[in-house]
Structure formats: C-alpha cells, structure tokens
Amino acid sequence: MKNFIVLILIVISSSSFYAQSSPEEMVEKFFEKYKTEGSTTALNYLYSKNDWVSxxxxxxxxxxxxxxxxxxxxVGKYYGYELILEKNLSDSYVLKSYLVKYGRQPLRFTFQFYKPNDVWVFHGFSYDANLIEEVKEAAKLYNFRLH
Structure with a gap:
C-alpha cells in the first residue's frame, strides 16, 4: 500500500509539472530535440502541446x-539559437522569434503560445529566411527621423 501511495504521488507531481510548462521551457525543449533528434521530432513535441491541433x-x-x-x-552546420524578439500581446499570448544560426545563413523560427486558462499551450510555429531582407529594409534612411 505504501508503494502504491508513493507511485500515485509521483504520477500526480509529474503531471502537474508537465502542465505548467512555460513558453521558455517549451522552446528550450524544442531546440534540444531539434539538435539531437531532428526537426520532425521537435515539431511533434510542439504539436503535442496543443490538443486542438492535429x-x-x-x-x-x-x-x-x-x-x-x-x-x-x-543551410550549413547548425550552431544554435538566440532570442531576437518577444512580444506579449497580453498576459495570455506571447510570440517569440529566434535567430537560428547555421553556417551558410541565419533563419528565423517564430513560436506562438497561448494561455486560455491556467496552462500555456503551443499555438503556432513558422520559419523563414527573410530576416536579412527585413534588416536591410529597416536600415534604409526613410525609416529614420532625419533632423
């Protein structure tokens, strides 16, 4: 009976830990899986964090x-990732954009997370290579106030 109670406590504590994953924890776990197990496993992990998405x-x-x-x-060898933008639309919705470093060129991975009640869920993912073009566009003079 004592072993049964200990087992129940372990299951309850591990499930409550699982339910409390923050966006930062989910992104960290995604990149860990991305590096060691590949993109499909990493994406499967993300999509498992939302029961509404198949x-x-x-x-x-x-x-x-x-x-x-x-x-x-x-794209060259993978060297890691860095946070480049985080936008909180409210206390319940966050967008996180990362520079993903490859030998040939950087990519941008963008994650969206939503907290409908008390648990964060994965809400969307995209990637693109437009980062360099956007930086060039932002650097143009018409984007700055000239005196």
Whole structure:
C-alpha cells in the first residue's frame, strides 16, 4: 500500500509539472530535440502541446517536410539559437522569434503560445529566411527621423 501511495504521488507531481510548462521551457525543449533528434521530432513535441491541433494535418505534414529539407549541405552546420524578439500581446499570448544560426545563413523560427486558462499551450510555429531582407529594409534612411 505504501508503494502504491508513493507511485500515485509521483504520477500526480509529474503531471502537474508537465502542465505548467512555460513558453521558455517549451522552446528550450524544442531546440534540444531539434539538435539531437531532428526537426520532425521537435515539431511533434510542439504539436503535442496543443490538443486542438492535429500533428497529421496537411499543413503540419508540409511544414515537417520543409523543415526536413534544411540539411547541412543546404543551410550549413547548425550552431544554435538566440532570442531576437518577444512580444506579449497580453498576459495570455506571447510570440517569440529566434535567430537560428547555421553556417551558410541565419533563419528565423517564430513560436506562438497561448494561455486560455491556467496552462500555456503551443499555438503556432513558422520559419523563414527573410530576416536579412527585413534588416536591410529597416536600415534604409526613410525609416529614420532625419533632423
């Protein structure tokens, strides 16, 4: 009986820890899986954090296939990631954008998280290579106040 109670306490404590994943923890776990197990496993992890999103929808399958194409011979060696932007629309919605460092060029991974009640859920993911063009555009003179 004592072992049964200990087992129940372990299950309860581990499930409450799981439910309290913050956006930062989810992103960290995503990149850990991305580096060690590949993009499909990392995306499966993200999509498992939202019961309303199907991991096998056509859009998700397309995204997984596109991410799988980011091989070392195409973008270079993976070197890590850095937070470049975080926008909190409210206490319940956050967007986090990361510079993902590859040998050939940087990419941007953007994550969205939503807290409908008391638990954060994954809400969206995208990636693109437009970061360099956006920085060039931002550097143009018409974006600055001239005296």
């Amino acid at each position: 991991q096998s929808s056509d859009d998700v399958i397309l995204l997984k296939n596109q991410m799988e194409a980011l091989k070392e011979d195409y």
